[in-house]
Amino acid sequence: MIRKPTSKEAARKPNMREAILAAAEELFATNGFNAVSVRDIALAAGANPGSVTYHFKTKDGLLLEIYRRHCGPMNLRRSELLAAAKRVRDLQDRLEAIVRAYVVPAFTSGSDLAGGGARFTRLRAVMSAEGNEVARKIIAQTFDDTSHAFIDAVHESLPHIPRTDIVWRSHFLLGALYYSLVTPERVSRLSRGEADGSDAAAAIEQLVQAIVAAFQAPALDQAAPARRRPVVGSKA
Amino acid sequence: MIRKPTSKEAARKPNMREAILAAAEELFATNGFNAVSVRDIALAAGANPGSVTYHFKTKDGLLLEIYRRHCGPMNLRRSELLAAAKRVRDLQDRLEAIVRAYVVPAFTSGSDLAGGGARFTRLRAVMSAEGNEVARKIIAQTFDDTSHAFIDAVHESLPHIPRTDIVWRSHFLLGALYYSLVTPERVSRLSRGEADGSDAAAAIEQLVQAIVAAFQAPALDQAAPARRRPVVGSKA
DNA sequence: ATGTGATTTGTACTATCGTACAAAAGATCA
DNA sequence: TGATCTTTTGTACGATAGTACAAATCACAT
Numbered sequence: 001m002i003r004k005p006t007s008k009e010a011a012r013k014p015n016m017r018e019a020i021l022a023a024a025e026e027l028f029a030t031n032g033f034n035a036v037s038v039r040d041i042a043l044a045a046g047a048n049p050g051s052v053t054y055h056f057k058t059k060d061g062l063l064l065e066i067y068r069r070h071c072g073p074m075n076l077r078r079s080e081l082l083a084a085a086k087r088v089r090d091l092q093d094r095l096e097a098i099v100r101a102y103v104v105p106a107f108t109s110g111s112d113l114a115g116g117g118a119r120f121t122r123l124r125a126v127m128s129a130e131g132n133e134v135a136r137k138i139i140a141q142t143f144d145d146t147s148h149a150f151i152d153a154v155h156e157s158l159p160h161i162p163r164t165d166i167v168w169r170s171h172f173l174l175g176a177l178y179y180s181l182v183t184p185e186r187v188s189r190l191s192r193g194e195a196d197g198s199d200a201a202a203a204i205e206q207l208v209q210a211i212v213a214a215f216q217a218p219a220l221d222q223a224a225p226a227r228r229r230p231v232v233g234s235k236a
Numbered sequence: 237m238i239r240k241p242t243s244k245e246a247a248r249k250p251n252m253r254e255a256i257l258a259a260a261e262e263l264f265a266t267n268g269f270n271a272v273s274v275r276d277i278a279l280a281a282g283a284n285p286g287s288v289t290y291h292f293k294t295k296d297g298l299l300l301e302i303y304r305r306h307c308g309p310m311n312l313r314r315s316e317l318l319a320a321a322k323r324v325r326d327l328q329d330r331l332e333a334i335v336r337a338y339v340v341p342a343f344t345s346g347s348d349l350a351g352g353g354a355r356f357t358r359l360r361a362v363m364s365a366e367g368n369e370v371a372r373k374i375i376a377q378t379f380d381d382t383s384h385a386f387i388d389a390v391h392e393s394l395p396h397i398p399r400t401d402i403v404w405r406s407h408f409l410l411g412a413l414y415y416s417l418v419t420p421e422r423v424s425r426l427s428r429g430e431a432d433g434s435d436a437a438a439a440i441e442q443l444v445q446a447i448v449a450a451f452q453a454p455a456l457d458q459a460a461p462a463r464r465r466p467v468v469g470s471k472a
Numbered sequence: 473a474t475g476t477g478a479t480t481t482g483t484a485c486t487a488t489c490g491t492a493c494a495a496a497a498g499a500t501c502a
Numbered sequence: 503t504g505a506t507c508t509t510t511t512g513t514a515c516g517a518t519a520g521t522a523c524a525a526a527t528c529a530c531a532t
Contacts, residue, residue: 175415213453
């Protein structure tokens, strides 16, 4: 194995750079980019403000590094799961597997720390809401491939639905996913304690169940305001 | 008599207070609370920074007034539409009407300005993502009644679905709704120009269609783990 | 032990933040 | 018109922002 990080002083900060990254990730994800100062981050990481400048040059650079750290692994995981999902024979099962391949890494990726994937996804949600420029650029060029692959896969298993509808519905999926991570306490509150909004496993199951049904909704033909029959009973 | 609106200087600001509110709403909704300075708002409104202090005392007070201005009308509109929806006989139609009663005011409320409702809803989305304290308090005490009424109405038209599931799905609805207003350009981009993410009417129809189907999805009985193999793995 | 490069610290600089407040300007009515 | 109240302007103050940079400290090969 690699014995680089070993040191005589074990109980100390083994890697200040990592501590700063983790603190920044947490603070940005819960308070937004602009509400958090470099000094806040340094304080939370037990570091000196100057260290942040040393390791990441600017505050934007720090955010950039957070994205660089997570995007690769998460998209890799997604494409692995997507490839596996596409091999599922049963059409209904395949659609569910595809949705799961998109949702699960958003909650559980992130190498070491517990809830690492969820924290990064929440960060993306908040940056997206704030219209953060750094994030906007990275997301468009890093996630669009993944999104297109996902949309195509869904479309293949639902060929009778126009691609436009699939795009809208996958957009809703991402919005629902984001919001679940941004305000989980609202779920607990509105359910009067019967559900726990921060239960990732529950959120995933609920999300997958709901979104699969949303994808399977009848196509929205823009010409006809005439009513259609619901397809509730189409369960295998 | 009434010589208020027109004076020798005709094309001037008739009501500076309103101009400031509108500018703040727009800027907050697109950039977040912390990224926008009082000076930015004053500049956009053609006012002096001191005027903002005069009319709203603090920056928080300005945000508060934006909420006060919109919450009443939007919730009133929602409860009117909800009452009408509950009178619909056909169960399927009723559910759709209920969802519509929730969604439509979020896009189209706001008395005068075009897109006023959508702008305020986007503002709420952004404030929620930023964890804004002022917004958090107002929302919990102003919207929870509406949300409960909505959830109850949905539950009545889908009695076989546990209330917990309804709560989750209505949470997804709000997340999808928010996200549609936050990043409409993503829809246009991913659909390669075939759809317009900023088309409010299209967004409403797509959202209603998808969410109605999501609500109608089979209940998630937490007792049945006997599905196929869980794809939730742990990567390192 | 010592020299060397990597890291951490402390501090300072400039810009901008929210807000206060006095003076100017405008409006209203006896 | 002049008195009074409302609104707008201009400016200033203390706090805090991001960042730069020299000095101090650390890790480690020699």
